[in-house]
Amino acid sequence: MNDTHYKPSAANRVWRNLADHTATALTILATIVVISPLIAIFGYLLYKGASSLNLNFFTKIPAPVGETGGGMANAIVGSAVLLVVGSAIGVPIGIAAGIFLAEFGRGGRLANLVRFTADVLNGVPSIVMGVAVYALIVLPQKHFSALSGGVALGIMMIPTITRSTEEMLLMVPHVIREAALGLGVPNWRSVLSITLRTASPGVITGCMLAFARVAGETAPLLFTAFGNQFWSANINQPIAALPLQIYVYALSPYDDWHRLAWAGALVLISLIVISVSLVRYVTTRGVLKGAS
């Protein structure tokens, strides 16, 4: 009877335990290795950025080469203009496409195709988006413009917003829709003020994430918004943007500009981190938690 039982030898057990502990140690090591560049990046950003951040940064435009001082006020305003144009294009189309996927096309072949295309669009490299918008808007217009930069950012926002809107709308229980329709509310109104409203925290989260993602984009702006050393809020003219300015300054040979680049990076990343954390706070503490 006892012969049929498998008896692991002591050596076998030691070896297996050793493998287990080694694996645990390796994964912990991997986690530390992954977290360390994050800490290094944030550490240097704070260290180098905070020391060169002052009021001038937010109020002055870039100083000419050779002069010290100057700031990035025009780039901050330019980024804001670009993001407003981008959101004006990306948010409505993205949410509407999400509504279509969740409410009308559910399970259909067309919806699957649209969802797939959105994923494809999400994977298109940002530089290619820049080239395409250049060919589409800048070439016919024959000049760089804030509008073309905004269009490029807006297109990049669409897939993220569409997918998150769809996901959130799908989480809204059917009984709510049925209750609305049962009371005689027209379908369009039920979608807009019942379903979409119920899912609104999640939808807003998606929009904020898309916003945070394109806020730091540089590549699509290189030959659409192009950058500008002076004040400009004209949508038909080249406009400065914070990421573009950081790129130009980082590659310049001047120490003063390097400092400004670090300060700009700190401002940019604070903007993004604050919005992402806010979003995370809303989604984990917010009303949507009960539905998931």
Added chain:
Amino acid sequence: MVNLKMQPVRVPGPFEAPSPAGEKPRTPPLGAEPSAIRKFLLSRGSSAMVDSAFRWLMLVCALAIFAIVALIFWELTTRSQLTIHKFGIKFFFGSAWDPVNGNFGALPFVFGTLVSSLIALIIAVPLAVGVAIFITEMCPRMLRGPLSFLTELLAAIPSVVYGLWAVFILVPLLREHINPMLIRLLGWTGLFTEPNFGIGMLAAGVILAIMILPVISSLTREVMSAVPHTQREAALALGATRWEMIRMSVLRNARIGIVGSIILGLGRALGETMAVTMVIGNRPEIVRNLLAPAYSMASVIANEFSEASDDMYLSALIEIGLALFLVTIVVNIFARLLVWAVTRGAPARVA
């Protein structure tokens, strides 16, 4: 799907009652005045026309996504006709890049993109999978949230900030400490030899690895959580250690999805522009030495597009963009299919 179950679910979120009288719906006696609900609805217009118009509007917006992808493809193809006709497929096999004489070959850029992405994958994959295993299977529940938040934060850092950090911190670090060590230890392979500038293929690969890590690890995590708990319990019940359980039930069941997430990371690495442009060195040469400056497809577009004076030059750059577009689409579709094959049975997850 879980969400479609017909059962009383707590109504999440601010829920606006459709009408003031909605709380006490009573059927009015025949011939009486129309109820408050009815009046409310009639006053807002509830015709079928508005309904179908709304439906069409949503459909048009959904189709706009199609139109955008088609438009990008069309624009890129028509604007690169010049070089497509002149060089044909040889464009991607020629290694001469001579804008002055109108001679274009994209091989050095293709080489740079592929090699830097490969280096990134070699560095990032073991780390990303390790982190995913640690977060899903090993770490204390208390650490799980903060750790996944930190890895996600890595994804939120803009490309240009990575580039800035790489130029001022990573490149000097490589030049002073890591590259000399590599030359001493692995110089015999011919992959790591002088001259040591700091910038070059290796620097681009390392920064790319840091950038694609969160992509791979978050998807791997998702795929791993989709493995049913019964699989884990079965392995543990048979007396497996924790690592054996992870290897036999988690990794084995999730392997297709992990491959998918790696390919998705590759797609991201292939198209990454700014950080690579800032550290790769921008020299269109094909050399064996990984410490030498190189060039990638995305960075040649970023660097030379706005100074492309004649049509042929512009067309050559746009054709590189077209190639990048097609390659990333194929890579993404392939990866999505793999990830989808694993996670389709799992309930939808938020963020």
